[in-house]
Amino acid sequence: MEPLLISVVLAVRNEEINIERILEQVFKQDYPPHLVEVIVVDGQSEDRTAEIASSFSRSNRTPAVIHLSERGRSQGLNQGIRAAKGDVIIRLDARTSIESDYVSRCVETLERTGADNVGGVQRPIASSRRQEAIGLALSHPFGVGNAQFRLGKKSGFVDSVYLGCFRKAILDKVGLFDEQEAVISEGSDINQRIRNAGGRVYLDKDIAAYYYPRERFLDFWKLYYRYGGARAGNFLKHKALTSWRQTIPPLFLLTVVISAALSVVDYRFVDLSLAILAAYLAASVFVSTAIGFGRRKLYLVPLLVCAFACMHFGWALGFWRRLIVPEKSGKYWGN
Numbered sequence: 001m002e003p004l005l006i007s008v009v010l011a012v013r014n015e016e017i018n019i020e021r022i023l024e025q026v027f028k029q030d031y032p033p034h035l036v037e038v039i040v041v042d043g044q045s046e047d048r049t050a051e052i053a054s055s056f057s058r059s060n061r062t063p064a065v066i067h068l069s070e071r072g073r074s075q076g077l078n079q080g081i082r083a084a085k086g087d088v089i090i091r092l093d094a095r096t097s098i099e100s101d102y103v104s105r106c107v108e109t110l111e112r113t114g115a116d117n118v119g120g121v122q123r124p125i126a127s128s129r130r131q132e133a134i135g136l137a138l139s140h141p142f143g144v145g146n147a148q149f150r151l152g153k154k155s156g157f158v159d160s161v162y163l164g165c166f167r168k169a170i171l172d173k174v175g176l177f178d179e180q181e182a183v184i185s186e187g188s189d190i191n192q193r194i195r196n197a198g199g200r201v202y203l204d205k206d207i208a209a210y211y212y213p214r215e216r217f218l219d220f221w222k223l224y225y226r227y228g229g230a231r232a233g234n235f236l237k238h239k240a241l242t243s244w245r246q247t248i249p250p251l252f253l254l255t256v257v258i259s260a261a262l263s264v265v266d267y268r269f270v271d272l273s274l275a276i277l278a279a280y281l282a283a284s285v286f287v288s289t290a291i292g293f294g295r296r297k298l299y300l301v302p303l304l305v306c307a308f309a310c311m312h313f314g315w316a317l318g319f320w321r322r323l324i325v326p327e328k329s330g331k332y333w334g335n
Contacts, residue, residue, distance in 0.1 A: 004111075006036045006103060007086030007168075011068075011076030012053075013043040015094035018212075019052050022094050027058040031103040038063040039083055041076040049094075074177035074186045081168075081176055089166045096163065097125060097210040106165035109204045116170040116199035117191060119161025120207025121152030127212075133303035134213040134220050136295075142287040143311050145245025148203050158203045160191040170199050178237075185230035192238060221310040228318025236323070252280070253316035284308045 008026050012019060019040070026038055040063045042050040054065045066083060068076050081089055088107060092098070102120075110118045124135025137143040144150045149162045164187065174193040177186045191201050214220040228249070235241055259273035288304035 003032055003035050004087040004107060005085060006031060006088050006090060006107065007081075007084030008036060008038045008090045008092055008103070009041070009077060009080035009084060010039070010092050010094060011041045011043065011073050011080060012045070012049055012094045013076075014045050014047050014049060016045075016047040016049045016052055018094040019049050020056065022092060022096060022098075023053065023056050023063060024058070025098050025100070025102075026063075026092065027061060028100050029103045030100050031107065033059070033061065036103065037085060039066065039080040040064070041066045041068055041080045043068045043070065043072070043076045072179060074179045077186070078176040078179060081171060084168070087168055089164075089168055089171065091163045091166070092209075093163065093211070095212050097212070099208065102207065102209070105204070105207050109202065109207065110165055110167065113202045114200070115157070115202035116167050116194050117161065117201045118165040118207075119149055119163055119201075119203055120209050121203070121205055122150050122162040123152070123208045123210050124213050125210050128215060129299060130217065130303055131213050131215050132297075133300050134215075134217075134307045136291055136300065137304055137307035137311060138213060140287065140291065142284070143308055145248070147245065152205045152208075155203055155205045157200050159195065159201065160188045161201055161203050162209055163187070164191075170194055170197075173197060174199070185227070185234050188231070189234055189237065192234070217306050217310055220307065221314045224311050224314035225318035225321075228315035228320075229322035230318075231315075232319045232322035249312045249316035250319045252276075253313065253320065280312075281305075 010019075010022065023038070023040075026036075027033075029036060038061075040053040042053065042065060050065060050067060053063055056063060064083065066079050068079055070076075077091065088110065090103060090106060106118050106120070109115070122138075124131075124138060126132035126135050139150055139152075141151065148154065148156075148158050149160065174190070174197050176190075178189050194201060214223055231241070231246055241247060256273055256276055259269045259276065262269040263273065284305050285301070288301045288308065291304055292298045292301040
């Protein structure tokens with residue numbers, strides 16, 4: 001069978017620190033070079049991202065650079081896909097790091113399984129203690145529930161994957177990334193539309209896409225606040241959540257808030273609210289301590305407690321804010 005033509009699409013903004021590294025990795029893939037085109041869509045970067053991408057060249061190969069008039073990630077991805085000539089679209093982010101066989105393994109898995117979208121496991125890279133803790137929280141069930149693309153326990157058909165290696169034909173069928181919703185998890189949304197149309201999404205645990213987590217807790221909080229809002233955007237669009245794990249943080253926060261509000265009527269609800277928070281803290285400390293002892297790095301314990309709190313409370317607040325506060329159509333919330 002003739003190898004497939006591949007289009008690698010990167011939608012980026014203000015990534016001058018990362019753009020050259022990821023382009024180096026893309027151009028060093030072991031897939032036939034003449035069958036890989038690289039498209040960088042720059043969303044109004046205020047640094048040297050576009051300049052670096054435009055001047056990048058390896059073995060007489062250069063990426064195509066598209067300058068976007070908007071900042072939205074979905075808009076950038078769609079511009080890249082529309083310009084793509086490939087039979088297969090591989091989405092990458094500038095903060096991603098991949099091995100030289102990433103493209104070939106994704107394509108092989110796509111053909112072997114008959115899936116419409118394939119992804120690998122999202123594995124964190126750490127250069128500091130805080131980043132290490134955040135990466136561990138993002139890879140533990142207490143933080144992410146049963147999100148298989150973060151846990152990487154088994155291969156199989158799933159509800160969503162990290163990034164994605166898409167058949168161009170399925171995108172022609174279900175449409176591109178949603179540009180109209182005020183805030184949405186664009187990857188989860190398109191995977192849900194693929195599955196609703198009878199397509200299949202496959203996770204290969206042996207394919208890894210490494211990434212650099214946020215380095216500050218404030219940035220991590222903001223990220224999960226946006227994630228929560230994005231998931232609520234999916235809920236408003238599809239009238240359903242794709243997993244039970246997505247109900248736990250907002251219901252937990254709602255219970256705390258209602259208990260605290262009822263304490264105005266009956267002071268005993270203060271005890272209930274404090275008991276709920278104490279139970280959460282105890283669970284977080286227990287899990288964090290277990291991880292710290294398991295890795296023989298006790299300094300991770302308080303950092304993990306902070307990371308889990310950013311995830312759970314940030315996600316829940318973002319979720320409820322998106323449900324309660326109307327947003328303008330097409331606005332990229334949280335940019």
